[in-house]
Amino acid sequence: MTAAGSRRVLLVGGSSEIALAITRRLAADGPVRAYLLGRDTTRLADAAASLAQSGCEIEKCALVEATDLDGHAAAVEGAFARAGGFDIVVLAVGTLGHKQGLDGDPEDLTRVMGVNFLGAGSLLIHCLRALRDQRGGTLVVLSSVAAERPRRSNAVYGAAKAGLDALAQGLADGARGSGARVLVVRPGFVDTRMTAGLKRPPMSTTADAVAEATVRALDGRAHTIWVPARLRFVFAVVRHLPRPLFRCIRL
Secondary structure, eight states: OOTTOOEEEEEESTTOHHHHHHHHHHHTTSOEEEEEEESOHHHHHHHHHHHHHTTOEEEEEEEOOTTOGGGHHHHHHHHHHHHTOOSEEEEOOOOOOOSOOTTSOHHHHHHHHIIIIIIHHHHHHHHHHHHHHTTOEEEEEEOOGGGTSOOGGGHHHHHHHHHHHHHHHHHHHHTTTSSEEEEEEEEOSEESGGGTTSOOOTTOEEHHHHHHHHHHHHTSOOSEEEESTTHHHHHHHHHTSOHHHHHHSOO
């Protein structure tokens, strides 16, 4: 925290509804200074305005593109330098893409992989390095229950999230003892702009519910959470189903 007691929060994927909900929930507990990184100027401005209405102080909005790997270091380093460091970084970079498999459009499939793993993974590395260098702070990585076992209905998205999730877990182990912490959040289906028009499955959730669970976990010692929590047990079973049986389930 700053001397004034404000939590300094960096949103990477600054227009993400889940990231914004987390920030608003943090602001309910005390002052928040927010710095937003994202790829769309208009959406960032709208996001900043909504946070300001919730009582957050907006430090700055800046552009970063997930697929512009060469620009990631400067974007993250610039944010940390301007704000004087961060207490919490929320990595909320991702795209769902079309629910396609082997016969999907190659350009769309590679874009989903590029954004969800390569782009998000690059930003994860730069953010965690910065937290390690300041010897403190928490990196919240928005993963998905899809990372537990990629399903045929959206294999590319699930595989990309599995890669990001594994990277976050491995790098967190490597950063142990540095003061930097990684909290991986695995929501189920979240009712947001990204999932608009899709059929809501059982145990779907909301951005506010994910935010509540995340903020509670920030005050604890968990390294991974599921939202809703009971999905942890559901996917513990799904993950260990024999493959012939898994193939017979419509997921």
